[in-house]
Amino acid sequence: MLKAIQNLGSVAYYYRLKPPHAAKTNAFVSTSAKPLSCSSPITRPTNPFMFLTRKTRSLGPVRAHSTPSESKMDGTSSSSVAVQSSGSARKINFCQWCGGQTKHDIPDGEEKMRAICTLCEKISYQNPKMVVGCLIEHDNKVLLCKRNIQPSHGLWTLPAGYLEIGESAAEGAIRETWEEARAEVEVVSPFAQLDIPRIGQTYIIFLAKLKKPHFSPGPESLECRLFSIDDLPLDSLAFSSMVVTLKLYIEDVKAGSRKFHYGTINKRPGSSPSDTHAYTLDHHLQS
Amino acid sequence: MLKAIQNLGSVAYYYRLKPPHAAKTNAFVSTSAKPLSCSSPITRPTNPFMFLTRKTRSLGPVRAHSTPSESKMDGTSSSSVAVQSSGSARKINFCQWCGGQTKHDIPDGEEKMRAICTLCEKISYQNPKMVVGCLIEHDNKVLLCKRNIQPSHGLWTLPAGYLEIGESAAEGAIRETWEEARAEVEVVSPFAQLDIPRIGQTYIIFLAKLKKPHFSPGPESLECRLFSIDDLPLDSLAFSSMVVTLKLYIEDVKAGSRKFHYGTINKRPGSSPSDTHAYTLDHHLQS
Numbered sequence: 001m002l003k004a005i006q007n008l009g010s011v012a013y014y015y016r017l018k019p020p021h022a023a024k025t026n027a028f029v030s031t032s033a034k035p036l037s038c039s040s041p042i043t044r045p046t047n048p049f050m051f052l053t054r055k056t057r058s059l060g061p062v063r064a065h066s067t068p069s070e071s072k073m074d075g076t077s078s079s080s081v082a083v084q085s086s087g088s089a090r091k092i093n094f095c096q097w098c099g100g101q102t103k104h105d106i107p108d109g110e111e112k113m114r115a116i117c118t119l120c121e122k123i124s125y126q127n128p129k130m131v132v133g134c135l136i137e138h139d140n141k142v143l144l145c146k147r148n149i150q151p152s153h154g155l156w157t158l159p160a161g162y163l164e165i166g167e168s169a170a171e172g173a174i175r176e177t178w179e180e181a182r183a184e185v186e187v188v189s190p191f192a193q194l195d196i197p198r199i200g201q202t203y204i205i206f207l208a209k210l211k212k213p214h215f216s217p218g219p220e221s222l223e224c225r226l227f228s229i230d231d232l233p234l235d236s237l238a239f240s241s242m243v244v245t246l247k248l249y250i251e252d253v254k255a256g257s258r259k260f261h262y263g264t265i266n267k268r269p270g271s272s273p274s275d276t277h278a279y280t281l282d283h284h285l286q287s
Numbered sequence: 288m289l290k291a292i293q294n295l296g297s298v299a300y301y302y303r304l305k306p307p308h309a310a311k312t313n314a315f316v317s318t319s320a321k322p323l324s325c326s327s328p329i330t331r332p333t334n335p336f337m338f339l340t341r342k343t344r345s346l347g348p349v350r351a352h353s354t355p356s357e358s359k360m361d362g363t364s365s366s367s368v369a370v371q372s373s374g375s376a377r378k379i380n381f382c383q384w385c386g387g388q389t390k391h392d393i394p395d396g397e398e399k400m401r402a403i404c405t406l407c408e409k410i411s412y413q414n415p416k417m418v419v420g421c422l423i424e425h426d427n428k429v430l431l432c433k434r435n436i437q438p439s440h441g442l443w444t445l446p447a448g449y450l451e452i453g454e455s456a457a458e459g460a461i462r463e464t465w466e467e468a469r470a471e472v473e474v475v476s477p478f479a480q481l482d483i484p485r486i487g488q489t490y491i492i493f494l495a496k497l498k499k500p501h502f503s504p505g506p507e508s509l510e511c512r513l514f515s516i517d518d519l520p521l522d523s524l525a526f527s528s529m530v531v532t533l534k535l536y537i538e539d540v541k542a543g544s545r546k547f548h549y550g551t552i553n554k555r556p557g558s559s560p561s562d563t564h565a566y567t568l569d570h571h572l573q574s
Contacts, residue, residue, distance in 0.1 A: 094386035096379045096402075096411065101386070109506070111466075112451065115383075124383065127416045128450050130489065163415050164399065168482040168551040169489060170570055179398075189574050190480060190549040193491070195455040202417065202456060204480070206549075219396070260547035260574035262477040262493075264455040283457055287476050287547035287574055 091115070092124045128200040131241075132172040133160025134185055134208040135249060141226035142249070143215060144233070145180050148222045152238035158205065158245065159183070169204045177208070181224045183215035192248060192261040194241050194281075203241045207258065229253055240265055240279045260287040378402070379411045415487040418528075419459040420447025421472055421495040422536060428513035429536070430502060431520070432467050435509045439525035445492065445532065446470070456491045464495070468511045470502035479535060479548040481528050481568075490528045494545065516540055527552055527566045547574040 092102055092115035100119025107114055107123055115124040135158055136143040144156045159180040163172040170187045177185050185208040194203040215224050227233065229250050237243050248261050263284040271278030379389055379402035387406025394401055394410055402411040422445055423430040431443045446467040450459040457474045464472050472495040481490040502511050514520065516537050524530050535548050550571040558565030 090384070092383045094381055094383055096381055096383050097377070099381035099386055099388070125449070126452055127414075128452055129414045130417065162412070163489075165413055165415055165487040166484055168484050168570065169480065170482075170549070170551070170572075171484070187570075187572065189572050190547060191574070193456065193477060193480070195457075197453055197455050197458070200452040202450075258574065260477060262457070264457070283455065283474075285457075285474065285476050287478070287545065 092126070095120060095122060096124065097122060126200075128195075128197075128202055130163040130169065130172075130202050130204055131160050132163045132169045132176060132204045132206075133158045134173045134177045134187065134206050135191055135245065136177065136181075136183065136185055136208045136210060137188075138210050138213070138226055141228050142232065142246070143181060143183065143210075143224060143226055145217065145221040146223045146225070147220065147238055148217070149220050154222065155238035156233045156236050157238040157242050160203070160205070163204075170206060173204070173206050173208070178218070180218045180221050181215045182218050183224070184211040185209060186211055189258065190260050191258070192245055192263075194244055194261075195264045196241065196266075197264060198267065201241075203245070205245050235277075237276055240267065240276045243276050244279070244281055262286070379413070382407060382409060383411065384409060413487075415482075415484075415489055417450040417456065417459075417489050417491055418447050419450045419456045419463060419491045419493075420445045421460045421464045421474065421493050422478055422532065423464065423468075423470065423472055423495045423497060424475075425497050425500070425513055428515050429519065429533070430468060430470065430497075430511060430513055432504065432508040433510045433512070434507065434525055435504070436507050441509065442525035443520050443523050444525040444529050447490070447492070450491070457493060460491070460493050460495070465505070467505045467508050468502045469505050470511070471498040472496060473498055476545065477547050478545070479532055479550075481531055481548075482551045483528065483553075484551060485554065488528075490532070492532050522564075524563055527554065527563045530563050531566070531568055549573070 091104070094100065095102060095117035098117060098120040100117045102115040102124065103118050104113050104115055106112060107116060116122070117124070134143075143159070145159055146156055147153055159177040160173070161176040161179070163169055164175075167175065173187060174185055177183050187206045187208050189207050190204070191207045192203065192205045194205070196202070217224050232246050232250070234243060234246060237246070244263070244265055252258050261284065264282040266280050266282055268278040268280065378391070381387065382389060382404035385404060385407040387404045389402040389411065390405050391400055391402055393399060394403060403409070404411070421430075430446070432446055433443055434440055446464040447460070448463040448466070450456055451462075454462065460474060461472055464470050474493045474495050476494050477491070478494045479490065479492045481492070483489070504511050519533050519537070521530060521533065524533070531550070531552055539545050548571065551569040553567050553569055555565040555567065
């Protein structure tokens with residue numbers, strides 16, 4: 001768990017019992033391509049906080065929940081925006097329930113440092129967040145959205161966002177697709193789970209199909225467009241997770257078999273924050 | 288999202304934009320079986336809070352993080368223990384970062400009620416938690432642990448617990464297996480993702496194998512035992528998620544093909560909290 005200490009400096013994690021670790025394997029080289037057809041009405045975000053950039057510090061409310069960022073993975077400084085939008089840990093100073101100050105200690109029977117309320121003694125846990133999305137196949141093409149929000153404004157992504165309490169991953173992926181691409185979809189099968197431990201995110205991507213052949217940009221998208229797999233904008237994607245997902249998809253389509261993929265995305269140390277190709281896909285497993 | 292309002296009474300969720308929902312399909316009937324061989328040294332938990340039961344209200348620190356509960360799904364009252372251990376939402380009264388009081392409102396550009404700090408204006412998000420675990424195959428048998436902690440003390444489970452920030456799901460599943468069964472395992476393939484929206488949990492289960500043929504109960508287990516699939520203790524399992532996982536596994540083994548399964552576990556309304564068979568597996572998809 002040295003990785004956790006290195007990457008999540010605001011919270012010190014360590015084990016009393018050293019757990020064994022998974023073996024890691026690497027994969028992937030990068031390729032490039034360019035766009036196709038389009039549609040685009042809305043160019044102004046409906047939310048004043050949507051334009052907070054990777055390097056912007058929060059001066060007020062942060063609206064980044066349904067627009068996940070890989071900015072911490074990309075190596076930027078740990079601004080409030082990056083921390084909150086990435087879902088990774090920041091130091092908890094107060095108890096959410098009683099407002100008491102917290103102390104940071106290893107609770108009895110646990111192995112990790114936790115924030116413990118000095119008044120009510122409740123423990124505040126921080127856990128990774130799930131980002132759920134759809135890879136929509138239509139006429140041998142894939143639907144992508146051009147982001148109208150930061151981070152990665154103007155770059156392409158699958159419709160995806162944070163899973164909410166009370167919904168399943170499939171329901172969340174369908175909701176995000178509606179919000180970002182105004183497309184009604186049916187989830188067909190699970191396609192990938194991609195963990196990004198450094199920023200505390202897990203991407204859950206489903207293959208899906210349009211219920212009706214209609215889509216248009218929601219407020220968080222500049223445009224939505226169908227791309228054939230030979231023309232996917234691999235050099236203009238918003239996040240490494242999208243690069244990985246689409247490359248796995250291309251491989252599956254070319255091999256003629258759809259699989260379920262699991263893997264861990266690790267950014268290459270020292271790489272540029274905006275270089276979405278500077279990663280390794282470790283521990284890649286298939287079902 | 289009516290389900291969210293019904294099931295998570297402490298936080299009111301609703302949408303400004305009504306999203307489309309996933310179609311649902313049901314599955315499964317229940318069967319029963321009984322145990323086999325064993326090993327068991329530790330009978331006393333190392334943590335004084337481990338014995339908080341499903342119906343116990345928290346009077347002090349709650350130790351339930353690595354021992355996920357389905358008690359809210361099982362229909363019990365919303366005690367602190369059930370809420371915290373289940374990972375589902377409870378009302379946030381104070382900001383974790385500045386200690387300011389929160390107000391509950393729908394932020395500009397969002398569709399859901401959130402806790403917003405009245406001092407620093409940061410939004411506190413609550414998201415589902417991932418429970419990661421291993422289904423370990425050894426000599427055509429499966430390794431189960433008998434729980435030495437509440438909830439479901441004395442009942443059987445796959446080694447599993449909450450995913451921590453800084454680790455991948457595979458690493459988390461390997462760690463939990465070490466903590467609960469003192470077994471060093473290698474993850475072989477992803478096996479199942481099972482969402483339980485009502486309690487804000489998602490189970491991620493991997494097929495795994497022993498690196499060495501050794502295992503023994505960790506502090507959270509009374510004993511660990513290998514069961515052949517015809518003798519799995521389906522009527523003595525700790526959680527519905529374990530019933531679903533093991534039934535899917537039995538079906539796959541009998542069919543001679545291992546798949547990846549995705550589905551949503553919904554408890555049947557009005558069923559007994561302890562009836563782990565009173566569920567439907569909805570939206571079951573395979574890859």
